[in-house]
Amino acid sequence: TQLLEQSPQFLSIQEGENLTVYCNSSSVFSSLQWYRQEPGEGPVLLVTVVTGGEVKKLKRLTFQFGDARKDSSLHITAAQPGDTGLYLCAPKVGGTSYGKLTFGQGTILTVHP
Amino acid sequence: GAGVSQTPSNKVTEKGKYVELRCDPISGHTALYWYRQSLGQGPEFLIYFQGTGAADDSGLPNDRFFAVRPEGSVSTLKIQRTERGDSAVYLCASSPRTGYSTDTQYFGPGTRLTVL
Numbered sequence: 001t002q003l004l005e006q007s008p009q010f011l012s013i014q015e016g017e018n019l020t021v022y023c024n025s026s027s028v029f030s031s032l033q034w035y036r037q038e039p040g041e042g043p044v045l046l047v048t049v050v051t052g053g054e055v056k057k058l059k060r061l062t063f064q065f066g067d068a069r070k071d072s073s074l075h076i077t078a079a080q081p082g083d084t085g086l087y088l089c090a091p092k093v094g095g096t097s098y099g100k101l102t103f104g105q106g107t108i109l110t111v112h113p
Numbered sequence: 114g115a116g117v118s119q120t121p122s123n124k125v126t127e128k129g130k131y132v133e134l135r136c137d138p139i140s141g142h143t144a145l146y147w148y149r150q151s152l153g154q155g156p157e158f159l160i161y162f163q164g165t166g167a168a169d170d171s172g173l174p175n176d177r178f179f180a181v182r183p184e185g186s187v188s189t190l191k192i193q194r195t196e197r198g199d200s201a202v203y204l205c206a207s208s209p210r211t212g213y214s215t216d217t218q219y220f221g222p223g224t225r226l227t228v229l
Contacts, residue, residue, distance in 0.1 A: 006155075042117070042204050042220025043156065088155050100146060100169060101218065103155030 003027075006089055006104035014112050016078050021107040023089030024071045032072050032091040033101070034063055043088055043103075046074075079111045115139065117221035119205050125227045126195055134190040134224045138207030145188050146218060147180055148204040156204050162188060195228045202226070 005024045013019055023032070031050045035043035047056050049065035049072060056063045060083075062075040072091075076083055086108050090101040118137040126132050138145050143164055148156035158172040162182045170180075177195075182188040192199055202225050206218040 041222050042206065044220070045217050048217075090155075100158040100161050100172070101148075101156070102158065103148075105153075106155045 004089070004091065004102065004104045006087075006107055008107060009105065010108050010110075012110045012112070013079055015080055017111075018075070018077050019079055019109070020073055020075045021087055021109070022071065022073050023091070023104055025091065027070065027091070027093065029069050029091035030093055032065060032069075032089060034072070034074055035088040035090060035103075037086040037088060037106075038084075043086075076109075079109075081111045081113050084109055084111050117205055117207055117219050119203075119221040119224050121224060122222065123225045123227075125229065127229050128195060128197060130195050130228075132192050132195055132226065134192075134203050134226070136188045136190070136205030136207075136221060138186060138188070138205070139209075139219055140186075142207035142209050142219075143185070144208045144210065144216070144218075145182060146206040146208075147188070147190050148206065150202045150204055150223070152201075159190070159203075192226075195226075197228045200226055200228045 007022050033048045034046045036046055037043040047063045052069045053067045054065045060077045064073050086106045088106045089104045120135045145162040147159040149159055150156040160167055160173055160180050161169040165182055165185045177193045180190045202223040204220055204223045206220045208216045208218045
């Protein structure tokens, strides 16, 4: 059973600040996805990373997959109130479990204007 | 275009009752997933359909939970003899194909189930 840890669990910051959230495990993943979920809505895919060491940018969001494919980070530059939400990582392993997502507990981000 | 829809959006029931939760996936999507999300937690996998068949039901917590997808489109999650611990948001997701680790799953808004 893989153990998946997201940190921090809660993050409350002012508009314009930078932040990083982390997703760590002892297991090696074939790929990893990051989702954002707003209250009353389902999660929405932000990015998929596949290659160890991969860095992807989505406007002010930067995603990195660890070299060993056991961890990932999400960095937000100059956070805005619209970034508020629950950020979830969902790694995937190969084999028969590939059809489903296993989510971390998530990081609840609040950006104050 | 139409996304994944779920009905009802909210369901309040009494302990011991039977409930059905419906999911309408994006048209043409062959893969359909059910997840359950408790307050303050990430979604937890329940069951995954490839077409009409349940390809992986390893996440169903016990035999009170059952799901069907008879025609390969709409799916219904059925919970018998509901318990207070079943209270959660039940999310449905669909994707255009299955078996690929990089597939995008499109989520519905969920059904909030409250068991009194």
